[in-house]
Amino acid sequence: xxxxxxxxxxxxxxxxxxxxxxxxxxxxxxxxxxxxxxxxxxxxxxxxxxxxxxxxxxxxxxxxxxxxxxxxxxxxxxxxxxxxxxxxxxxxxxxxxxxxxxxxxxxxxxxxxxxxxxxxxxxxxxxxxxxxxxxxxxxxxxxxxxxxxxxxxxxxxxxxxxxxxxxxxxxxxxxxxxxxxxxxxxxxxxxxxxxxxxxxxxxxxxxxxxxxxxxxxxxxxxxxxxxxxxxxxxxxxxxxxxxxxxxxxxxxxxxxxxxxxxxxxxxxxxxxxxxxxxxxxxxxxxxxxxxxxxxxxxxxxxxxxxxxxxxxxxxxxxxxxxxxxxxxxxxxxxxxxxxxxxxxxxxxxxxxxxxxxxxxxxxxxxxxxxxxxxxxxxxxxxxxxxxxxxxxxxxxxxxxxxxxxxxxxxxxxxxxxxxxxxxxxxxxxxxxxxxxxxxxxxxxxxxxxxxxxxxxxx
Ligand code: SAH
Ligand code: SF4
Ligand code: F3S
Numbered sequence: 309x310x311x312x313x314x315x316x317x318x319x320x321x322x323x324x325x326x327x328x329x330x331x332x333x334x335x336x337x338x339x340x341x342x343x344x345x346x347x348x349x350x351x352x353x354x355x356x357x358x359x360x361x362x363x364x365x366x367x368x369x370x371x372x373x374x375x376x377x378x379x380x381x382x383x384x385x386x387x388x389x390x391x392x393x394x395x396x397x398x399x400x401x402x403x404x405x406x407x408x409x410x411x412x413x414x415x416x417x418x419x420x421x422x423x424x425x426x427x428x429x430x431x432x433x434x435x436x437x438x439x440x441x442x443x444x445x446x447x448x449x450x451x452x453x454x455x456x457x458x459x460x461x462x463x464x465x466x467x468x469x470x471x472x473x474x475x476x477x478x479x480x481x482x483x484x485x486x487x488x489x490x491x492x493x494x495x496x497x498x499x500x501x502x503x504x505x506x507x508x509x510x511x512x513x514x515x516x517x518x519x520x521x522x523x524x525x526x527x528x529x530x531x532x533x534x535x536x537x538x539x540x541x542x543x544x545x546x547x548x549x550x551x552x553x554x555x556x557x558x559x560x561x562x563x564x565x566x567x568x569x570x571x572x573x574x575x576x577x578x579x580x581x582x583x584x585x586x587x588x589x590x591x592x593x594x595x596x597x598x599x600x601x602x603x604x605x606x607x608x609x610x611x612x613x614x615x616x617x618x619x620x621x622x623x624x625x626x627x628x629x630x631x632x633x634x635x636x637x638x639x640x641x642x643x644x645x646x647x648x649x650x651x652x653x654x655x656x657x658x659x660x661x662x663x664x665x666x667x668x669x670x671x672x673x674x675x676x677x678x679x680x681x682x683x684x685x686x687x688x689x690x691x692x693x694x695x696x697x698x699x700x701x702x703x704x705x706x707x708x709x710x711x712x713x714x715x716x717x718x719x720x721x722x723x724x725x726x727x728x729x730x731x732x733x734x735x736x737x738x739x740x741x742x743x744x745x746x747x748x749x750x751x752x753x754x755x756x757x758x759x760x761x762x763x764x765x766x
Contacts, residue, residue: 317345317346317347318344318345318346318347318356318357319346319347319348319349319354319355319356319357320338320341320346320347320348320349320355320356320357320358320359321348321349321350321351321352321354321355321357321358321359322334322337322338322348322358322359322361323358323359323360323361323376324361325360325361325362325363325369325372325400326361326362326363326364326365326369326400326401327363327365327520327553328469328516328518328552329423329471329474329489329518329519329520330361330362330363330400330401330423331469332469332470332471332518333361333399333400333423333426333471334359334361335461335464335469336426336453336457337359337361337399337426337429339457339458339461339462340426340427340429340430340457340458341357341429341430341433342462343430344430344433352379352380352383353383353386353387355394356392356393356394356395357394357395357396357397357433358380358394358395358396358397359397359398359399360373360376360377360380360397360398360399360400361399361400362398362399362400362401362402362403363400363401363402364400364401364402364404364405364406364484364488364656365401365483365484365485365654365656366651366654366656367654367655367656368654369402370402370405370406373398373402373410374413374414377396377398377414377417380396381414381416384396384416393437395418395419395433395436395437396416396417396418396419397417397418397419397420397421397429397432398410398414398417398419398420398421399419399420399421399422399423399426400422400423401422401423401484401485401488401489403420403421403422403446404422404423404424404446404487404488404489405484405487405488405657407420407422407444407446408444411442411444415442417442418436418442418443419432419433419436419442419443419444419445420442420443420444420445420446421444421445421446422445422446422447422448422488423474423488423489424447424448424449424453424474424489424490425445425446425447425449425453426453426457427453427456427457428445428456432445448490448491452493452495454471454495454499459499459502459503459506460506461503461506461507462510463510463511463512464507464510464512465511465512465705466511466512466513466514466703466704466705466706466733466734467512467513467514467515467516467703467705467717468507468512468514468515468516469515469516469518470500470503470504470507470515470516470517470518471495471517471518471519472494472495472500472517472518472519472522472525472527472533472536473492473493473494473495473518473519473520473521473522473524473525473527474489474490474492474493474519474520475489475490475491475492475493475520475521476489476491476492476520476521477491477492477521477524478521478555478557478593478595479593480582480592480593480594481591481592481593481659481660481661481664482592482622482625482653482656482659482661482662483656483659484656484658484659485520487658487659489520492520492521492524494519494524494525494526494527494528495527496527496528496529497527497528497529497530497535497536497539498528498529500517500527500530500536500540501539501540501543504540504543504546505543508543508544508545508546509545511734513545513546513547513548513703513734513736514546514547514548514549514550514574514703514717515540515546515548515549515550516549516550516551516552517533517536517537517540517549517550517551517552518551518552519551519552519553520553521553521554521555521558522551522552522553522554523551523554523555523558523559523560523563524555524558532560532562532563533551533558533563534560534562534563534565534566535562537549537551537563537566537570537573538566538569538570540572541570541572541573546572547572547703547736548572548574548703548719548736549570549572549573549574550573550574550576550721552578553578553580553620554577554578554579554580555580556579556580556581556594556596556600556601556604557594557595557596559579559604559608564604564607564608564611565611567608567611567612567615568611568612574719574720574721575612575614575615575616575719575720576615576616576617576618576646576719576720576721577608577615577616577617577618578617578618578619578620579601579604579605579617579618579619580619580620580621581598581601581619581620581621581639582594582620582621582622582625583598583621583622583625583628583632583635583636584598584632584635584636584637584638584639584640585598585628585629585631585632585633585635585636586598587627587629587632588625588627588628588632588636591625591626591627591661591664592622592625592661593660598635598639601639601643602639602642602643605617605643614719616646616691616720617643617644617645617646618645618646618647618648618649618721619643619645619648619649620648620649620650620651621636621640621648621649621650621651621680622651622652622653623636623650623651623652623653623673623676623677623680624652624653624668624672624673624676624677625653625661625668626653626661626664626665626666626667626668627664627666627668628653628668628676633676633679636680637679637680637683640680640683640684640687641683641687644687644691645684645687646687646688646691646720647684647687647688647691648684650677650680650681650684651677652673652674652677653668653673655667685746688746689744689745689746691720692722692744692745692746692747692748692749693744695718695720695722695741695744695749696741696742696743696744697740697741697742698740698741699738699739699740699754700718700719700738700739700741701719701736701737701738701739702716702717702718702724702726702736702737702738702739702751703716703717703734703735703736704716704728704732704733704734704735704736704737705717705733706730706733707730707733708725708726709725712727712728713725713726713727713728714726714727714728714729714730714732714733716737718749722748722749723747723748723749724739724741724748724749724750724751725748725749725750725751726739726750726751726752726753727752727753728753737753737754737755738753738754738755739751739752739753739754740752740754
């Protein structure tokens with residue numbers, strides 16, 4: 309983020325919850341506000357504007373908003389007493405889902421905006437400062453926000469997110485995303501390529517393409533995620549590509565083949581399955597069975613044998629029996645997921661599953677979650693241990709925690725630390741793993757750095 313001259317500069321604090329799409333939106337909100345003189349601060353007491361970028365996916369995620377707003381109200385009042393105005397904004401998926409409720413419960417909020425109107429922020433800020441009172445914009449505008457966000461982005465670092473697709477038409481029975489993010493829409497390939505080139509020119513080496521259903525991408529000029537990945541792989545300087553989150557139903561032949569063809573496409577795929585039981589998958593309206601998922605994994609592994617998988621699971625979806633839960637545990641073992649996000653089913657207002665008759669008791673959900681998490685911890689450690697003695701390439705992202713250490717990312721998205729000079733930041737270096745924990749790998753560099761810096765010098 310650009311800092312610029314502090315003289316006359318206003319301070320902006322953005323808090324972000326939820327998925328990577330929200331992380332990306334927060335970056336873009338900071339960028340549209342920069343020309344108005346806003347630069348980043350971490351302290352609410354210094355902030356002339358605070359944006360809470362919220363998530364509505366589970367009840368707990370939404371509740372965080374109201375407790376955070378209560379704390380910020382105190383800060384806003386204290387600042388007002390010393391003559392400083394504070395613009396308080398709520399953005400993201402809670403804003404989209406319950407904008408009016410926010411206005412009622414927290415009348416001291418100045419702006420409420422949904423994920424699709426972030427490009428209108430400067431205009432909303434002007435309206436709020438002129439008129440006072442609540443400015444609410446939770447439209448799903450005809451025009452895409454991407455056409456109005458600045459084409460040129462400031463430097464993002466060695467790794468960066470790039471949203472290529474938004475929204476969802478799948479309507480899984482438990483999920484709010486189709487209601488908060490709207491219908492599926494893809495950005496044109498030319499816009500994605502331009503943004504990617506801009507990032508690479510400023511030192512980004514690894515790009516993760518984002519979308520709620522990223523493999524449903526069908527943007528103009530590419531037509532499919534596979535075609536987009538081939539186009540991106542042509543950009544000199546892109547060392548690594550990843551994408552998330554995918555739906556098993558959209559895992560087509562071309563995309564599976566791309567995993568075999570493109571060395572830039574990293575061998576770690578996040579592919580949510582949610583459950584291993586067909587009855588639950590049907591109740592969830594997922595549109596695939598456990599066997600469909602197994603076949604997709606087999607085909608992907610045939611294309612790229614070192615591919616590892618991570619996934620999302622919900623335990624305690626309405627109607628889930630002990631036998632269904634056992635089927636999920638069996639699938640987890642069988643596929644050998646390297647990591648997973650595991651959630652307790654949380655009823656969301658307005659979704660079909662929330663109205664389903666057979667809700668699973670809280671205590672049963674808790675027990676199932678503990679069981680699944682224990683299994684995943686075991687599998688994640690086993691996966692990390694399986695790398696010990698192996699050699700592979702690591703993208704160095706910066707200094708490590710201790711002096712003389714550097715940090716990076718393995719092809720499988722594991723955090724790596726090694727002894728080495730910080731000058732290797734942004735380079736892909738060969739390492740050998742000599743130790744592992746549940747969350748990281750300890751590695752030694754295998755090639756002389758001299759050779760590396762010549763090979764990868766910008
Ligand atoms: N688009 C992605 C993920 C969207 S949300 C997909 O289709 O897989 C991220 C994860 O949150 C989901 O994969 C699901 O596991 C979880 N999730 C969504 N709604 C939930 C709910 N009501 N209760 C618990 N977990 C939920
Ligand atoms: Fe939600 Fe399902 Fe769409 Fe994923 S595919 S965002 S879980 S409705
Ligand atoms: Fe949450 Fe919205 Fe993302 S509900 S998970 S921030 S799409």
